Amino acid sequence: MEPTDLRADIPALDRTIYMNTGAASPSPARVVDAVEDCLEHQEYEAPAAEGAYPAAFGVLDETREVVADHLGATVEEIALTQSTTDGINRIAAALDWEPGDTVVRTDLEHSSGILPWKRLARRGVEVEVLDSEAGRIDLDAAADAIADADLVCLSSLTWTHGTLLPVEEIVELAHDAGALVLVDAVQCPGQMETDVTEWGADFVAGAGHKWLLGPFGAGFLYVREGAERHLDPAHIGYRSVEDPNAEAYAYEPGANRLEVGTVSPAPYAGLAESIEIVEEIGYDTIEARIEELTDRLKAGIVDADGVELLSPREYESGLVTFRVDGADAEALVEEYADDGVRIRDLPYPDGAVRASTHVFNTAEDVDALVELL
Numbered sequence: 001m002e003p004t005d006l007r008a009d010i011p012a013l014d015r016t017i018y019m020n021t022g023a024a025s026p027s028p029a030r031v032v033d034a035v036e037d038c039l040e041h042q043e044y045e046a047p048a049a050e051g052a053y054p055a056a057f058g059v060l061d062e063t064r065e066v067v068a069d070h071l072g073a074t075v076e077e078i079a080l081t082q083s084t085t086d087g088i089n090r091i092a093a094a095l096d097w098e099p100g101d102t103v104v105r106t107d108l109e110h111s112s113g114i115l116p117w118k119r120l121a122r123r124g125v126e127v128e129v130l131d132s133e134a135g136r137i138d139l140d141a142a143a144d145a146i147a148d149a150d151l152v153c154l155s156s157l158t159w160t161h162g163t164l165l166p167v168e169e170i171v172e173l174a175h176d177a178g179a180l181v182l183v184d185a186v187q188c189p190g191q192m193e194t195d196v197t198e199w200g201a202d203f204v205a206g207a208g209h210k211w212l213l214g215p216f217g218a219g220f221l222y223v224r225e226g227a228e229r230h231l232d233p234a235h236i237g238y239r240s241v242e243d244p245n246a247e248a249y250a251y252e253p254g255a256n257r258l259e260v261g262t263v264s265p266a267p268y269a270g271l272a273e274s275i276e277i278v279e280e281i282g283y284d285t286i287e288a289r290i291e292e293l294t295d296r297l298k299a300g301i302v303d304a305d306g307v308e309l310l311s312p313r314e315y316e317s318g319l320v321t322f323r324v325d326g327a328d329a330e331a332l333v334e335e336y337a338d339d340g341v342r343i344r345d346l347p348y349p350d351g352a353v354r355a356s357t358h359v360f361n362t363a364e365d366v367d368a369l370v371e372l373l
C-alpha cells in the first residue's frame with residue numbers, strides 16, 4: 001500500500017488537514033469496516049454458529065498474536081487492554097506496594113504516567129520526579145534518582161517535545177538498583193519500528209488509536225517473561241485464571257493474568273486490521289515520509305517570525321512542538337481549526353502547541369500550517 005492509497009481511505013481527511021495523530025488518528029475505512037464486520041458477526045451470526053464466546057475469543061486470540069508479532073514479543077507476553085492509561089493502571093494496581101516504597105517518574109509524562117502514582121502516594125508510596133531540560137534526561141541525575149527506586153516509569157517518546165528518551169540505559173540503571181521499569185510507549189508503534197524486547201523493560205503499555213491508525217478502545221500491555229511474578233492483579237475473572245471453576249484458582253501464566261472478563265472483540269478486530277495496514281505500507285516508507293515532512297515543518301517554523309521551535313531541530317519523531325509569541329495556545333488551536341488545520345495545545349511547556357506529521361500527510365498539509373504561522 002502506498003501513502004496516497006492510505007490517505008484516500010481515510011474519510012476524515014476529506015474535510016480537514018489533520019496534524020494531531022499524537023493525540024488520536026482518524027482511522028481508514030478498512031479499519032472501521034473490520035470493526036463493523038466483527039460486531040455484525042458477533043451479534044448476528046455467532047449465536048447461531050460457533051457461539052458468542054468462541055467467536056469473541058477467536059478475535060482476541062488473533063489480535064494478541066498480531067500485536068505480539070508487531071512488537072517483537074511472544075503471545076504470552078501480551079495482554080489486551082483498553083488504552084495506555086488502562087495498561088499503566090493495571091500494573092500500578094497489581095504490584096505489592098508498602099509504605100516507603102518509591103516510584104520515580106520523569107517530569108515529561110502524560111497524566112497517564114502521573115495520576116496512578118499520585119493515588120499511591122495517599123497510601124504512603126513515595127513519588128520522586130526526575131527533572132528534564134528541553135525534553136532530555138541527564139543519565140547521571142537519573143542514576144541518583146533511581147538508586148532507591150522500586151519502580152521507574154518513563155515514556156519512550158515524549159509527548160511534550162517529541163524527543164526519544166534513553167530507555168535502554170535507564171532500564172539498565174533501574175535493574176542494577178533492583179527496580180522494575182514501566183514504559184509508556186504509545187507514541188512509538190505506528191510511526192517507527194518498535195521491538196519492545198530491545199529496551200529490556202519489565203512492562204510496556206501502548207494503544208492503537210494514535211500512530212497505528214486503530215479505533216478507540218484497543219490497547220496492549222507487554223509483560224516481560226518472568227516479570228509477571230511481581231504481579232498480583234487487583235481484579236480477577238474467568239479470563240485471568242487457568243481454571244475458573246477450580247476450588248483454588250491459579251492465574252494464567254504470563255501477561256494473560258491481567259485480562260479479566262467479557263469485552264467487545266470489535267475494537268480489537270480494528271486494531272489487528274490497522275496493524276496490517278501499517279505493515280503493508282512498511283516502516284521504511286513510514287519513517288522516511290514522517291522525517292521528510294517533519295523537517296519541512298521545522299524549517300517553516302524556524303523561518304517564521306515570532307515562532308519558537310521547542311522540539312529538537314534535528315529529526316527524532318513526527319511530534320513537533322512550538323510556541324507562538326503572545327498567543328494563547330488554546331485560542332490559537334481553535335483559530336487554526338477554523339482555518340481547516342487540526343493541531344493541539346499542551347499543558348506544558350507553557351504556551352506550547354503541537355503538530356504531528358504522519359505518513360498520510362502531505363507537503364501541502366505542512367505548507368498550510370506554515371502559512372498560518
